[in-house]
Amino acid sequence: QKEVEQNSGPLSVPEGAIASLNCTYSDRVSQSFFWYRQYSGKSPELIMSIYSNGDKEDGRFTAQLNKASQYVSLLIRDSQPSDSATYLCAAITGGGNKLTFGTGTQLKVEL
Amino acid sequence: DAGITQSPRHKVTETGTPVTLRCHQTENHRYMYWYRQDPGHGLRLIHYSYGVKDTDKGEVSDGYSVSRSKTEDFLLTLESATSSQTSVYFCAISGLAGDGDTGELFFGEGSRLTVL
Numbered sequence: 001q002k003e004v005e006q007n008s009g010p011l012s013v014p015e016g017a018i019a020s021l022n023c024t025y026s027d028r029v030s031q032s033f034f035w036y037r038q039y040s041g042k043s044p045e046l047i048m049s050i051y052s053n054g055d056k057e058d059g060r061f062t063a064q065l066n067k068a069s070q071y072v073s074l075l076i077r078d079s080q081p082s083d084s085a086t087y088l089c090a091a092i093t094g095g096g097n098k099l100t101f102g103t104g105t106q107l108k109v110e111l
Numbered sequence: 112d113a114g115i116t117q118s119p120r121h122k123v124t125e126t127g128t129p130v131t132l133r134c135h136q137t138e139n140h141r142y143m144y145w146y147r148q149d150p151g152h153g154l155r156l157i158h159y160s161y162g163v164k165d166t167d168k169g170e171v172s173d174g175y176s177v178s179r180s181k182t183e184d185f186l187l188t189l190e191s192a193t194s195s196q197t198s199v200y201f202c203a204i205s206g207l208a209g210d211g212d213t214g215e216l217f218f219g220e221g222s223r224l225t226v227l
Contacts, residue, residue, distance in 0.1 A: 043218035103153035
């Protein structure tokens with residue numbers, strides 16, 4: 001079992017819709033979680049971090065964390081074509097000293 | 112933008128030759144990382160450094176070595192390149208100057224290596 005798992009997609013949503021990206025993790029002691037966005041041919045960039053159960057909002061992005069279910073999600077409201085990218089979920093695992101990435105979910109926002 | 116640069120950005124080499132990739136930062140961050148990214152595997156940590164001359168292995172360290180003689184430079188060396196090391200290599204620094212591995216990474220632009 002991979003430590004951080006994501007559906008590779010592609011996930012296709014129409015412009016203006018809500019995109020929902022999901023991630024599960026296996027290390028129960030993980031405390032810190034991150035979402036990175038990576039455009040094709042570019043490097044990853046951090047867009048959200050979340051450390052507590054519940055929701056964290058930043059503009060059109062909302063990160064959700066449920067530690068009991070070992071589940072992290074990213075919601076993108078009012079999706080735009082410029083949101084089309086691969087979204088990488090990451091967690092600090094291994095007792096707090098290793099950042100592990102999922103394989104990423106490709107999002108396509110269609111006009 | 113975080114001041115982090117990688118060189119070379121593209122390199123084609125032959126099996127068995129040595130290759131060194133350089134990562135340079137201007138931010139005085141303590142933690143520096145080398146990742147490789149391959150389809151179906153995502154980003155995998157090769158080596159990381161938590162200070163000058165302080166380095167440790169990641170999950171895919173076989174065939175790679177690193178050195179950090181100055182805060183600003185982190186070198187990744189493939190002693191004898193193999194075709195399985197064809198990949199995109201990313202250097203990253205952590206989000207806080209000085210101490211602290213926060214998980215909030217800033218990435219360089221990547222180095223695409225092809226081993227024929």
